[in-house]
Amino acid sequence: MRVMNMLASIPLSRRLAIWLFAFLSPTAYFLVLLFAARLPISRSVPEALVVLLFCVIPVLALVVCESLVWSARVTVAWKIGAMSFTLLASVLQFAIIVVILRAILITAISYPQ
Numbered sequence: 001m002r003v004m005n006m007l008a009s010i011p012l013s014r015r016l017a018i019w020l021f022a023f024l025s026p027t028a029y030f031l032v033l034l035f036a037a038r039l040p041i042s043r044s045v046p047e048a049l050v051v052l053l054f055c056v057i058p059v060l061a062l063v064v065c066e067s068l069v070w071s072a073r074v075t076v077a078w079k080i081g082a083m084s085f086t087l088l089a090s091v092l093q094f095a096i097i098v099v100i101l102r103a104i105l106i107t108a109i110s111y112p113q
Helices: 001-007 012-036 040-044 045-068 076-109
Strands: none
Touching: 001 076, 012 045, 012 076
8 A cells, every 4th residue: 555655645747747658658669669670789689578578568557557547636436537548548559559560560571562
């Protein structure tokens, strides 16, 4: 319970900044991956680590966002609404990333015309 008390003591503006940073971290990781794929050092990073982070970062971002929402000093109805919005927006964000990744993969392995 100490963690929730600590989260509740964070000012609203700082809590919103942390929520936004955590919420956008999967997209930032994906964009960094796209940029790093063009660099020569990208071959030295194990693929298992890249895939693991691709799966773990969205889950951790969702946990951080949901805990920040739940620790807010609002009614339970607002908490549930904000948590539902966060969950749906995270799912939409991850779906868009997967669609972009699918398009990149199809383009990379398609036959030249």
